[in-house]
Amino acid sequence: MPSTMIEFMPLSPTWVDIVVRLVLVIAAGALIGVNREVGRHAAGFRTTILVGLAACLTMIQANLLLSTMGKTPQSFVSMDILRFPLGVLTGVGFIGGGAILKRGDLVTGVTTAATLWIMTAIGLCIGGGQLVVGSTGAIAAFIVLSPFKWFDELIPHQQKARMEVELLGVAEIAKVQAMFEPRGYAFLFIAKAAGEAGASMNVIYQVRWKHSGADGGALELLTAVEERCKVLSFEMVTTAT
Known part of the structure; x- marks a missing residue:
């Protein structure tokens, strides 16, 4: 040089x-x-x-x-x-x-x-x-x-969230998992507790999926779940940053 x-x-x-x-x-x-x-x-x-x-x-x-x-x-x-x-x-x-x-x-x-x-x-x-x-x-x-x-x-990133929903019975736990699996969401059951209503229960899931964008697809997931059941809490564990 x-x-x-x-x-x-x-x-x-x-x-x-x-x-x-x-x-x-x-x-x-x-x-x-x-x-x-x-x-x-x-x-x-x-x-x-x-x-x-x-x-x-x-x-x-x-x-x-x-x-x-x-x-x-x-x-x-x-x-x-x-x-x-x-x-x-x-x-x-x-x-x-x-x-x-x-x-x-x-x-x-x-x-x-x-x-x-x-x-x-x-x-x-x-x-x-x-x-x-x-x-x-x-x-x-x-x-x-x-x-x-x-x-x-x-670039699609691996996302993870913690979600608590209100369901009507134990059978609904597996139904929610099967319902969203074709859409690319993996619902992992963590825990359940008795709900405020007599026959209802509060179920906590850990949800995994891949998504690009600043919000990681959190709003899209939350909207889809709220159409089918009552969401009590939702927290992103990982983000796309």
Whole structure:
């Protein structure tokens, strides 16, 4: 590859170089952060910018210290200074781990953690002087988080819900299961209890199906069940996000 295509980290960056890097990483963080803020995610506009700034400042500090090591650009790999970005990536790993929440089968925050990770990598690139690489990474991340989300919603996902309905007798339990099986819904009987009416009973099902879209087909399922029996409660366990 020609040397003109490679961006080197200068040994003595000027204040102009530093300001350009900081402004660029703020712009990259804002681009990605707006997408997360619109979706009301845990790591929003300011958090994304701060993570990128932290990574960028770390690499700028490493860059400034390079000139004190008496090394040439060809010997960068032997410098302990380059452990700075490794420490930053480790720290962001803890932050990302805190953003991931698990409640039963429902896991949220994975994309948020990945966003913080890629923003850290972008900040390290820009802070190290690889402006084109960092900017390209920011644009690619924005494309994945925004336009690609539309494609993700078109992919059928495994959905799961917990539903409590009122039935007239024990025989109705199997009838409900058989009624919705041809439509792609798997009703798994969990428990039953006596209903308020004398002969009625409250039955709890776990329902599984595949569906694409933001709501996972929950409204469609709920409407179909309400046409045949009384629904007492309905809770999505997994979603298509």
